[in-house]
Amino acid sequence: MAEGPAVRGLAAETSALENPGSGYRDADAERMVAEPFKNSYRSPFERDRARVLHSSALRRLGAKTQVVAPDSDDFVRTRLTHSLEVAQVGRELGRVLGCDPDVVDTACLSHDLGHPPFGHNGEAALNELAHAIGGFEGNAQTLRLLTRLEPKVLDSDGGPAGLNLTRASLDAACKYPWLAADAPVVHGHRTSKFGVYTDDEPIFRWLREGAPEGHSCIEAQVMDLADDISYSVHDVEDAIVAGSFQLAELGDSDNRNRVIGYTQQWYLPHTEPAEIDAALERLEATEVWVRHSDGSRAAMGSLKNMTSQLIGRFCQSALDTTRAIYGSQPLTRFAADVVVPQETIIEIAVMKGLATTFVMTTDRRQPIYQHQQEVLHELVAILVASGDQHLETMFAADWRAAQNDAERLRVVIDQVASLTDVSALAWHRRLSTLVP
Template sequence: MYSYQPGDVERRFAEGAKGSAWPGADVERRGTFARDRARVLHSGALRRLADKTQVVGPRDGDNPRTRLTHSLEVAQIARSLGAGLGMDPDLCELAGLCHDIGHPPYGHNGETALNEVAEDCGGFEGNAQTLRILVRLEPKVVDQHGESMGLNLSRAALDAACKYPVLRTAPDLSLRKKYGCYDEDRSILEWIRKPLGGNDSGRRSMEAQVMDWADDIAYSVHDVEDGIVSGRVHLAVLEDLVELAALAEKGARIFGGRPEELVDAAANLWALPVVSAAAQFDGSLGGFVALKKMTSELVGRFIGATLSATRHRYPEDLGRHRGNLIIPDQAAAEVKLLKTIAVLYVMDEPSHLGKQDRQRDRIFRVFDYLMAGAPGALDPMFAQWWRAAESESAAHRVVIDNIASMTESRLERLDRIAAKYLNII
């Protein structure tokens, strides 16, 4: 039986009773995790994902997938997975909603640019920024000293949203490429992981594992769907042995494993009637119905495979830090293959590469402009933090936080101002 402990619902700051309750109304009936989920759902940080790139830009095409729509899809898959294993479904859904909330304008491309200009203040990583938003930047709760507690989520909620529960700087002082917490936020990560005591190996909670696999499922299936609709992806590649061999080699290099596993995965997928039917997509009503049937059944296929394998391995003893999500090798290979197709035929399209150069240049210009004009050029909340910064590094981080919190439309408007200010145009 999956269970939660009293420490899991603890918050960093104990909040008092609400002062505006209707006289005679029932007391709050929601559980802690339902309240946490609601806080994320109503946050400005989540809404801003509507104007942040997933694969193509949020203004490209009539039905674009943005970081927000992707996060909603991940949340739904995570909820289904978690509920099937006895986890709290609100907690798993919250993890899905949060998983990309730290992404800056232009997604991973923006992340690369911000990491370059943030080197002097500890780097930039979207996962670490997620934690920073949840515990500092999203305005909801302040403590008795007026310090922001962010959304003041419960311990289990923050742990569920932490894909990489480690600091940037490893014990041997090397710098990790993937991490979930900036070094300056160390005390917060220590609080989150406190129940583990001295046994914290950096392993994700079960809910975070569910979130990560739900992200892989959504990314692989839905990005291929978008590629098919745009005409960039043709599923006939699954039976083209020559092109498939090259595809499998590249996929193994990018995502790991052996090329032979991806070739076998292609055969497994092509043998599914829904996949071969979707390969005939022509933009007609029937074509869209077949495509939606494929995406629905593939999502269900990967959820079902994981539930079956995990229940078989752990018939009883599962908990936040007991057990692992078991993903069958065949399901993992099929998802890797779909992700490879999305990367090679959609994300790495030549027209995107030139656009990405321009996106990074915008971020560099806005950064220079804000650094030169701080605090006056910063948003009011960030200007307040800039004035309170105790070091140049801390002030530098405030500028990074301000840029990362912008939508793409806002960044582009500010870039036009920055370009004039810096005499670039």
Template sequence: MEVVEERYGAEDRERIVPEPPKRVDAPERRPFERDRARVVHAASFRRLAAETQVVDPESDDFVRNRLTHSLEVAQIARDLSRALGTHPDIAETAALAHDLGHPPFGHNGERALHRLAADCGGFEGNAQTLRLLTRLEAKTSDESGASVGLNLTRATLDACTKYPWPLADAPTPGGVHSDGMTREGAKFGVYDDDLPAFTWLRTGAPAGRRCVEAQVMDLADDVAYSVHDVEDGTVAGTIDLTRLDRPAIWDTVRAWYAPDASDDLLDDVLGRLQRIGSWPETAYDGTRGSLAALKNLTSDLIGRFCGAVQQATFAASEGPFVRYRADLVIPADTWTEITVLKGIAAHYVMQADERVALQSRQRDLLAELVAVLLERAPAELDEAFRADWHAAADDAARLRVVIDQVASLTDVSAVDWHARLT
């Protein structure tokens, strides 16, 4: 670890507000270890336990919520980072934080809030994550008394920045999110009123380029949800890995992820995956043996994908794999295998009629909730957001406060607030 620590300089460890060393009788922790602890103890991190990943966590004790998903992404990111020689605490912290900005109802809620926030710069889950880390989470204030959020180091904040550009510079949206929602709004990583913190954390960074630690976090997220969504769908009874409707799945793959992929290519890729020794030969039946077999497949797939990326990355560069000195390399075959798994989950889980109908009701609920809070603010806002409302300079800023309040709710609390206020 000492060798890895030496690859990061004073600028990487710098915080927006300088902090003195901790008291001498406290356990010694390095700066990036302190970053990780701050995210783990954050209120917005605990909130993820009540956020749906794909399958409603109230429907089965086995399936994942956004908190367990984030923990699994963090484990994958840490292992891959350690193998590459990147700082594992930075990649793990970025993975733990990657879903903090998700509003109620995931990407469906994100889509609704982006429309509702049109007059204050839109809404984007990754930009909301940065806003939480640098403003909304209470930990540290600057000399003026303004919150700087968790006051993480520059290297950690940069690793948390999946889309390092504002809305004005964002590419045209396309494709779908991991949970099947069409990407209507552009993907961006910072709201205009958070640009000072963004400019600070991007000091010395090439414009529009992600650091390698952010690339590790992003890959870990893709690997986790591609594998785990199939696992959750299998346990929920919506996916049978021994009876896959290939033509229908391939249509979904082309519509959502890979429009140019041929049937022959996708057949070949699925064949490779099915030749993995742990791919099931009998349908999942809920027994311990069946569950163990499914968990072994999950482990083998994660190891397969990360091992291929590690080998390709080492073959392409001598490193060191620190910030902007190298990039992660994802082989085309590996990416197609991940895409096939996403397509299986998308076809059998994401496109279910009852799920589409539920998403429409959720968007209506958020629109009604934002409207009633705008009408009754600041009285109905939480105390912290009430103070933000009083400090807001104009209608756009006040709208942002209401959006922040709604985005801070869980799926369950959003429903409760809506029932109470409407």
């Protein structure tokens, strides 16, 4: 990949930004690799959204775990349906704030592209396997995929440029705009989250030109909030429909304390249990709270109404607070931040804590998680030992171009991360019989 900007002859495309006073500059619509202008009826940001929507990486999310494996239930959400829901929430939230809806939509559709098979459990396994080469992080893998792995555009040297999205869209998809070494210290501890691998730093420096160091743009903040809101509510809906629990069970003090404990442990380590309990009480006091669902059409309708109303509650809270601070002008790029009241932050975290308590940490899930980790460990070992023999054509070419063992391991990690839950299991079964 080129070390610096290769942007020339972009006047034709950047002129497609319809409203020069919208808060976006021509530089926001630049691409790393210059492209000829193709039509006049789509803005550069609309083209970005279309590229992600038509990408193979987005299609693969249909067979990747959100919380529960996609093949376990016809109702359960996958990474793909989750991403579509995040895009709907984020697009509307961003539009009301004055962001370009297509920039936010692109970021929302992209935000989980880098997630490997088996959800966060798979991410933890690959991070362990890639420890010596800088680790594995789903958000950093998303940037790598958008700018290198997904086939669409080549640079002037014939190297991969991924989807070659505009600077604004790439930056909006960058949830953690820093390298692992530059990760911020929060409450005395350096966060393990980061948005770019060291060998992808050149494109990262390009897309962050002019950006405040370590500070995400408002479009990325909208994407992040839409993601939080969507999965906090929808994971609870999925768990209830799957029969994992009923909200009425919170009347039991042991269950309630477990939810408060997991919410604090996983999401709010510096929040007092009383504040978490108060947030839960506020949610329980809403008219839409469904304490019991029997699976009837009426009950399912009530449950769906609860999810819709809670999404609206959380979004409206953020909109009202942000507008009270910044006024009614369009808010784009680094002109403002999304402001979420603390009470709303805790309410969203409580919803996450419900799914954590009744789905992700149950004893019956642990053998499944263990098997998934074993599959990925063994699959990576087999592929490392067998060279380019079993890699897909594009990854085999990357393997042959690699200069050392570290680069070759990264290629294997890229290959395995691209697999779906189903294909990872199938590859493991097939290759385990071929390799001694």
